[in-house]
Amino acid sequence: MADLTMVLLAIFAGISLFFAYLAISERNLVRALIYSAVQSSAFAFVFYLLRAPDIVLVYVPISVGIYPAAILFLIRKTKEVEEP
Amino acid sequence: MKRILVAVAIVIIAVIASLAATAGGALGPLFDGVRSLAEFYLFNVFNAHNATLTAMSPEAVTSIVWDYRGLDTLFETVVFYMAIIGCVALYRGIELVRDGPEVGLSRIVKTVTKILIVVNIAIAASIALHGHLTPGGGFQAGAAMAVAPIIIIVVFSRFFLMKRGVTKEVALSLRSMGLLGIALVALIPLVAWAATGTVAYVMQNQVKIDSSFSFPAYIGNALVSGSLIWYNIFEFLAVTFGFTIVFLLLSVDEKTVKNALRGEEHEH
Numbered sequence: 001m002a003d004l005t006m007v008l009l010a011i012f013a014g015i016s017l018f019f020a021y022l023a024i025s026e027r028n029l030v031r032a033l034i035y036s037a038v039q040s041s042a043f044a045f046v047f048y049l050l051r052a053p054d055i056v057l058v059y060v061p062i063s064v065g066i067y068p069a070a071i072l073f074l075i076r077k078t079k080e081v082e083e084p
Numbered sequence: 085m086k087r088i089l090v091a092v093a094i095v096i097i098a099v100i101a102s103l104a105a106t107a108g109g110a111l112g113p114l115f116d117g118v119r120s121l122a123e124f125y126l127f128n129v130f131n132a133h134n135a136t137l138t139a140m141s142p143e144a145v146t147s148i149v150w151d152y153r154g155l156d157t158l159f160e161t162v163v164f165y166m167a168i169i170g171c172v173a174l175y176r177g178i179e180l181v182r183d184g185p186e187v188g189l190s191r192i193v194k195t196v197t198k199i200l201i202v203v204n205i206a207i208a209a210s211i212a213l214h215g216h217l218t219p220g221g222g223f224q225a226g227a228a229m230a231v232a233p234i235i236i237i238v239v240f241s242r243f244f245l246m247k248r249g250v251t252k253e254v255a256l257s258l259r260s261m262g263l264l265g266i267a268l269v270a271l272i273p274l275v276a277w278a279a280t281g282t283v284a285y286v287m288q289n290q291v292k293i294d295s296s297f298s299f300p301a302y303i304g305n306a307l308v309s310g311s312l313i314w315y316n317i318f319e320f321l322a323v324t325f326g327f328t329i330v331f332l333l334l335s336v337d338e339k340t341v342k343n344a345l346r347g348e349e350h351e352h
Contacts, residue, residue, distance in 0.1 A: 010102060011099070017095050021095075056219075057224040061224075062227050069238065070331075073335065
């Protein structure tokens with residue numbers, strides 16, 4: 001049955017889905033990147049709840065630190081707002 | 085506003101549907117006992133009584149990554165190596181000037197960063213050096229450590245890092261040292277074979293049925309799990325400085341890169 005782990009998994013997966021939608025539909029690239037980082041943080045919790053601490057340890061610095069930094073460098077070389 | 089309402093509705097429906105499906109047993113039993121494959125590793129990873137199958141490490145994931153499935157990880161490291169080499173090749177011929185204006189962000193951000201960098205380095209080192217005891221390992225520690233140069237580049241500027249000696253050349257040579265270390269640890273059993281004539285396998289950690297070669301599982305009273313701690317330390321070096329190179333190159337301003345590219349065109 002749906003115990004506490006299941007409920008927490010559903011909540012964090014829901015948060016990640018919500019922010020994934022926002023990241024895709026947002027036209028301001030920097031804001032979209034922040035939404036994407038929040039989605040990654042929710043994923044980190046999901047990995048932790050699925051009992052994969054090794055993945056959490058590599059996922060947090062990559063998804064919250066290195067990936068947004070790399071994309072920010074790239075956004076700086078283009079325009080901040082996506083044109084329709 | 086309307087867009088957010090649509091998103092919330094989609095999320096609520098998805099959450100309820102997935103909860104109902106899981107509760108109804110659509111995914112099969114989750115978190116129900118230990119599977120037979122996991123049982124094998126949990127029984128054997130730290131089992132001195134079963135010396136031919138053990139990795140002498142209480143950390144099952146690191147044991148699998150660097151011992152039972154060591155060659156897979158070796159080739160993963162090669163993939164990472166090739167990616168960084170590709171990045172360095174793209175930026176060939178572009179000189180990284182060491183001196184420049186250190187603009188950076190405000191004093192508040194800089195002070196907070198100074199404190200956080202120390203914490204970051206300590207955590208990364210503990211993830212690497214305890215990789216064979218607790219969750220973590222070389223790649224995880226390298227990824228955590230690589231956040232430090234990125235934050236320094238963003239908050240202080242690239243020149244702050246380069247004036248203190250972390251240049252592309254230094255990072256490249258430290259990364260190569262890490263990779264060489266991994267290769268050497270993998271080949272040490274062959275040296276033992278050449279020296280003593282005992283059977284030994286590449287990337288071997290503990291004794292096997294037909295081989296008496298073994299890395300020391302303990303140094304003094306400290307559990308080092310044979311080759312695992314060495315792989316973790318060298319992978320830590322390789323990953324940290326691999327990412328550092330990429331971010332040093334990415335932070336080069338566009339004008340310098342374009343000038344260098346134009347120079348190349350004129351030569352032809």
